[in-house]
Amino acid sequence: MTNEFEKLLEEYLGKEEETQLQRGQIVKGTIVAEDDNNYYVDIGYKIEAILPKEEVRQEGKELKVGNEIEAVLIKITNKLQNPKLSLKPLKIKKLTEEIKSAVGRFKPFEATVEKVIEKDGKKVGYLISIDGIKALVPAQEAVKEHKVGDKVKVLILNVKQRGKQLRITASEKKLEEEERKRLIEKYKKQIKEGDIVEGKVIKIDPNKGITLSVKKALRGFIPIRELSWGRNRNPFDYAEVGERLKAKVLGWSKDDAFLYLSLKQLKPNPWENVEEKYKVGEKYTARVVGLIDKGVFVELEEGVEAYVPKTEIAWNIVPEHPKDLLEKGQKVEVVITRLDKERKRIGASIKKAQPKPWEAYYDNHPAGSVVKGKVTSIENNRVIVELAPGVLGFVTKGNLSWLPVKNIEDVVKVGEEREFMVLGLSRDQIRLGLKQLQPNPYEEIKEKYGEDVTVKLPVIGIVKGGYLLQFENGVEAFMPKKEATRRLKPGEEVEVRIVTINPEKQRVVVSMREKEEAEERKFFEEFVSQKATSAEGAGFTLADILKAKLGGKQ
Template identity: 30%
Template sequence: MSEETREAVSETVLNSGDVVTGRVIEVDDKKVVVDIGYAFNGIIPIRELSALRIEHPSEVCAVGDEVTTKVIKIDEEDQVVVLSKREAAAQGAWNDLQDKFENGDTFEITVQDVVKGGLVTDVGVRGFIPASLVDRKFVENLEEFKGQSIRVKVVEIDPENNKLILSRKAVLDEEYDDNVSQTLESLPVGSVVTGTVQRLTNFGAFVDVGGVDGLVHISELAWHHVDHPEDVVKPGDTVQVRILKVDPEAGRVSLSIREAMPSPWEEGVQEFTPGSIVTGVVRRIVDFGVFVELKPGLEGLVHISQISHQHVAHASDVLEEGQEVKVKILAIDPERQRISLSIKDASEERPPRREPQQQRSYQSTPQDDGSGTGATIGDLFRDLFKKQ
């Protein structure tokens, strides 16, 4: 700075708390030197450069940068002005962040560091993003976000305690909700679409269809009875599903895998004909008989009267679920989706055959005529006829 310029700026009035703009002219290990157009230069100690902890001033400033600072102290004796970039940034930052919080604004920040429990950024003040608010799902390695630009929202703000909590998850949730609304409009009930199995529960499977997770209830996983969803599908599987119900307000979609595939009553039943004897598996035992599975999704009823040639009071007395049995097909009704079966008619065992009463031969008890020989009724009548 020339002597004439120095004399001119010396007349400038500068007070503690003033906000001034200058240009960086030097960067060393502990401070940054700034030309603020005053009688002597300003210095920014490393601790006053950022709301975050930094290892070297070069992480924040470079020679030639224009910086806005707040005057902390004017040291006439050492001929320096102590400045704070951190406080100057914070002075206007809190008001701006408060507006963003009240309006629910989304804005972009750069992740400066990864600390225990989350991420930190400098937005004029120190902003903290807890690990639970980084993503909609669990993030195992937060280091992948360091140096990245991400969009966040303010979810908690307390200037008095210098506390600012930001959330990336809030932005992702909002985007997801918007996407759900758009996707639901494009999923007409009855249509068949392709989805990806996301996760399994005891009551079914969640399938992603166009960015929306829909539920396939366990009863809709297959045409046959399913005990556990993992017996049919696993996460990552690509499946065809039919849209059963859409609830835009709740953001829910009910899906069916079995309805997206041919019914065994449309194809499988053609393999069977009345009168044929086939092998099946007992699947359900009820008061009036048992249901026997002939092939997956295709079951027929063996009425309790058709279980055995002997009287059966309870089907569970002679049969158990999972038991393999031979059955004779009595009748098939595709329209009502019913098949009548018989176990006893498929059995080779038959009850003892009784002779008709009229064919039975009765013989009277031999009578003693006193001669020591037995005489039959026929003998007596024969003698009578001879006398006549």
């Protein structure tokens, strides 16, 4: 009888509980006991439900008697058996609701890559697990390539319900963008124009500039024009990848994507006090930074350059191109010739900073010195000679030879090197002579013949105002037409009297008339002398003189 009552009671209570508790139902209860494997939870049922300790440990939780919990009833029978509870379904249900509500919101989830999805050999996405709930990250929504087991953080893009299944799409990239936007808004409140920031160099573009990582998700860019006040725009001269660099904030980009930075703004603009530092007429050290056809750019300091025309590079030398005399990076002395602060222009001269080379040369090679030089050109009856760098000499046609020169090329030729005698200094050139290295043939004539001597010379030419005759050593003599007693022809020899010999002026004047008059004077003097000593006495007539001159003929 008793057994039947218990059986009926059990059936009754089972039916009553079935109407109150169902499998899958969320229940609340209190832990009333525990053993090595389970917690015993009072959920208002005829007997306690059990919750496996292993599951609790897997969830990373610790429970004890007296704790209230919420769980899902996963097993219940009509028999007097303990119902079974689980935390997992409840967790998944709550997580599912969280995921659904996270669409369009900034709610990051941590997940694990479970599978790399490929199609036709191409990676198309990743299957991830968000605490047991599967989601898809398309390849274009990943920030990098992943492998199975990688931990990722994502935002939920969308959730679609298909029957009992959820199709969840997530994105790493969207999370990164949203995090960056939030950080940028924070940074914009902290970083202002004019601030000094420091960052790590992550990229150098020789044509654009330097990119820095300033803070998390914040980059800075230094354009090449902001590297220096000077002309050196090679970013590799200012930084290396991995190096930390300080720069001044110029502002934010239009899309707030990055900071515009400047290296040169860390230093004052050198043009602000340029008039105090540099004076016209003063000499300064500079460095050659640019060479163009018409001149040279030299750097006085970073950001301050001066222009030197090629006519101002060297004394007496105007190069075809400045590179013939200078090279980039070379240090030079310059004299400031003009300064315009407003237009940021400075004119300078290299040659004015150097001693005048011809003066120094003349000091070492005074008049009378014999020097070597190279004939560089023949211009306007002058021979131009290069004596040293920046030192030119010239020889006039009259100083080429003691004898008349018809063609200069017969005496010297362009390109030949030979000796010259220094005659003096003429402005910025050395006056030279070639004939001075040889004996003066006019001196020879003077020593050999002297003046008032009768010589026999050939006529070599007829010129305006007279005739040209020539001595045996090539010296020419001039006879004015009035000094000829008859008309002469080239080639005939005549006796003439040397009237003047001037070796310095290279001039010899002769005369037929003077010669004949001298002979007459000599004859008269001899005639008078003879009469004075003869028996006839001193008296004589003009007829006597003519008779004597004609040799006694009537």
